[in-house]
Amino acid sequence: xxxxxxxxxxxxxxxxxxxxxxxxxxxxxxxxxxxxxxxxxxxxxxxxxxxxxxxxxxxxxxxxxxxxxxxxxxxxxxxxxxxxxxxxxxxxxxxxxxxxxxxxxxxxxxxxxxxxxxxxxxxxxx
Amino acid sequence: xxxxxxxxxxxxxxxxxxxxxxxxxxxxxxxxxxxxxxxxxxxxxxxxxxxxxxxxxxxxxxxxxxxxxxxxxxxxxxxxxxxxxxxxxxxxxxxxxxxxxxxxxxxxxxxxxxxxxxxxxxxxxxxxxxxxxxxxxxxxxxxxxxxxxxxxxxxxxxxxxxxxxxxxxxxxxxxxxxxxxxxxxxxxxxxxxxxxxxxxxxxxxxxxxxxxxxxxxxxxxxxxxxxxxxxxxxxxxxxxxxxxxxxxxxxxxxxxxxxxxxxxxxxxxxxxxxxxxxxxxxxxxxxxxxxxxxxxxxxxxx
Numbered sequence: 001x002x003x004x005x006x007x008x009x010x011x012x013x014x015x016x017x018x019x020x021x022x023x024x025x026x027x028x029x030x031x032x033x034x035x036x037x038x039x040x041x042x043x044x045x046x047x048x049x050x051x052x053x054x055x056x057x058x059x060x061x062x063x064x065x066x067x068x069x070x071x072x073x074x075x076x077x078x079x080x081x082x083x084x085x086x087x088x089x090x091x092x093x094x095x096x097x098x099x100x101x102x103x104x105x106x107x108x109x110x111x112x113x114x115x116x117x118x119x120x121x122x123x124x125x126x
Numbered sequence: 127x128x129x130x131x132x133x134x135x136x137x138x139x140x141x142x143x144x145x146x147x148x149x150x151x152x153x154x155x156x157x158x159x160x161x162x163x164x165x166x167x168x169x170x171x172x173x174x175x176x177x178x179x180x181x182x183x184x185x186x187x188x189x190x191x192x193x194x195x196x197x198x199x200x201x202x203x204x205x206x207x208x209x210x211x212x213x214x215x216x217x218x219x220x221x222x223x224x225x226x227x228x229x230x231x232x233x234x235x236x237x238x239x240x241x242x243x244x245x246x247x248x249x250x251x252x253x254x255x256x257x258x259x260x261x262x263x264x265x266x267x268x269x270x271x272x273x274x275x276x277x278x279x280x281x282x283x284x285x286x287x288x289x290x291x292x293x294x295x296x297x298x299x300x301x302x303x304x305x306x307x308x309x310x311x312x313x314x315x316x317x318x319x320x321x322x323x324x325x326x327x328x329x330x331x332x333x334x335x336x337x338x339x340x341x342x343x344x345x346x347x348x349x350x351x352x353x354x355x356x357x358x359x360x361x362x363x364x365x366x367x368x369x370x371x372x373x374x375x376x377x378x379x380x381x382x383x384x385x386x387x388x389x390x391x392x393x394x395x396x397x398x399x400x401x402x403x404x405x406x407x408x409x410x411x412x413x414x415x416x417x418x419x420x421x422x423x424x425x426x427x428x
Contacts, residue, residue: 007321010405012342040304044297048322049158050304 001029002046013048017056025065025079026087036066036074129188130155130277130309131176136185138175146171146333149185153311153326158303160320160341161313162412163330169313170210172330173281176311177207190276203231206270208283212262216255220265223254224272231273239272246294260291267295271302278303280312284319292319321345321408329415336419341408348411350404351380357396364389368418377401381414 001024005016024030036042036057043050057074060066066074103113131153138146146168153159163169174180175187178195187194192201214223220243228234243250246264248257254265263284270278278299284292300323303310314320320327327344329337337344348368356378360367369381385403393400406414 007318008407008409010346010407013322040301043304044301046322047293047296047300047319049325050300051325 002042005046005048007048012052014052014055014059017042017046017048017053018059021056021060022063022065022087023091025076026084026091028084030076032076032078034076036076038073128155129153130157130190131159131311132186132188133172133175134186136175136187137183138171138180139183140171144168144171144333146175149333149335151328151335151338153309155309156307157326158310158312158324159326159328160324161311161328161330162317162320163313164416167330168333169330170281173279173311173313176279177202177205203233204276206273206275206278208266208270208278208280210282210285212254212266214254214265217253219251219253220248220257221250223265224250224269227269227273233274235272235274238274239268242268242271242298245298260287263287263291264295267298271298274306276306276308278308278310278312280310280314282313282315284314284316292316296323317409317412318407327408329412331416331419337415345406345408345411347384348406348414349382349385350406350414351382351385352401352404353378353380353393353398354401355398356380357393357398363392368414381418 001020002017005013005020007013009016011019021030021036030036037045039050039053039057043053046053057066057068061068061074064077065079067077068074099113100110103110108116129152131151133149133151136146136149138149144166149172151172161169161172171180175182176189176194178187178189178198178201181195189201190204194201215226218226224239228236228239246261246268248261248264248268252261254262257265267283270280280299284295287295296319299310302308312320312324321341325341327337327339327341328335339347352373354377356370360370363382365382365384365386367380367382371379373379390400390403
């Protein structure tokens with residue numbers, strides 16, 4: 001889940017880690033009550049500053065995605081279905097925004113993008 | 127005490143050619159401080175000054191609150207050092223090396239040293255001199271960590287090692303830091319490694335500290351801007367222009383420092399148009415900073 005964080009990205013590392021957790025909760029890969037890795041474990045696995053992981057977990061706590069239980073760890077909270085759908089919609093919008101920006105740089109038109117999406121979806125369904 | 131290392135108005139001279147001039151450097155307690163700079167910029171000399179191995183001409187050095195080199199014996203007991211070149215007796219086995227080292231450090235954690243031997247997959251009965259370069263690097267890191275230091279000073283600890291070894295060494299370092307909240311001062315050429323773990327960045331060039339900032343500010347503050355109808359006057363800008371290059375008649379590429387979102391209004395007010403803001407990663411930012419610092423027209427930046 002955390003393997004693709006990119007230190008070179010302009011998005012801060014803590015925001016990338018928090019976003020991975022949000023996506024996993026939205027997609028149902030993380031269920032209510034599931035434990036997140038400990039700060040020590042995740043920081044050393046990703047070779048990032050422990051403070052970065054703490055910052056990510058705090059943000060998720062503020063947003064209501066996880067709860068910090070003293071001495072026990074960080075656990076996924078019950079997140080309502082609408083909120084999870086909202087998070088997925090947010091991720092979809094982010095993806096599309098990125099795609100449109102890249103298409104603009106490459107000189108690909110909106111129509112061409114539309115037909116490429118339709119083609120790819122068709123290819124995937126068949 | 128807020129700084130684990132604090133250097134003030136330090137001057138040092140070695141021969142006629144090399145000098146460190148007017149160095150002020152602060153490593154906040156609990157931070158992971160990345161020390162960048164080209165070869166010969168004075169990084170290793172600064173590290174030796176911090177460790178009390180060299181004596182400055184003037185200025186002060188405080189490490190863990192104590193003056194150096196005056197209090198070196200007491201301070202070095204609390205400092206783990208991984209040098210660029212391993213300097214251990216090649217005929218001693220790994221196990222003997224550990225036992226020898228243990229005798230100097232009352233804080234030595236034998237259990238953890240044993241676990242690290244396993245994590246690092248090191249044979250304790252192998253002579254140090256016959257280990258591979260990567261294995262030697264791991265032994266150096268192990269020795270520095272097992273003494274449970276309050277400050278780790280690492281001089282190019284992973285230079286020339288393969289990615290798997292680097293990963294293992296840095297994972298062990300981070301593991302230690304998250305348990306003990308120790309401060310880390312690390313120099314490296316591997317900028318992407320530092321980009322992951324550091325929260326402070328100091329850049330040396332030619333014996334001077336040209337920048338010292340929290341990582342996020344260092345990274346976010348430096349941007350490349352694509353400007354059309356670029357104004358000639360930049361004195362009134364809320365950011366500082368490090369360099370500007372013409373791309374033909376219509377646009378210019380600016381390298382700026384101190385950029386914040388919303389500053390594009392400055393261009394609007396001058397009938398210029400800001401076409402894009404390009405993010406730089408740590409390596410680009412570092413390279414651009416040195417380039418502009420070295421050109422006579424570039425402003426000095428701190």
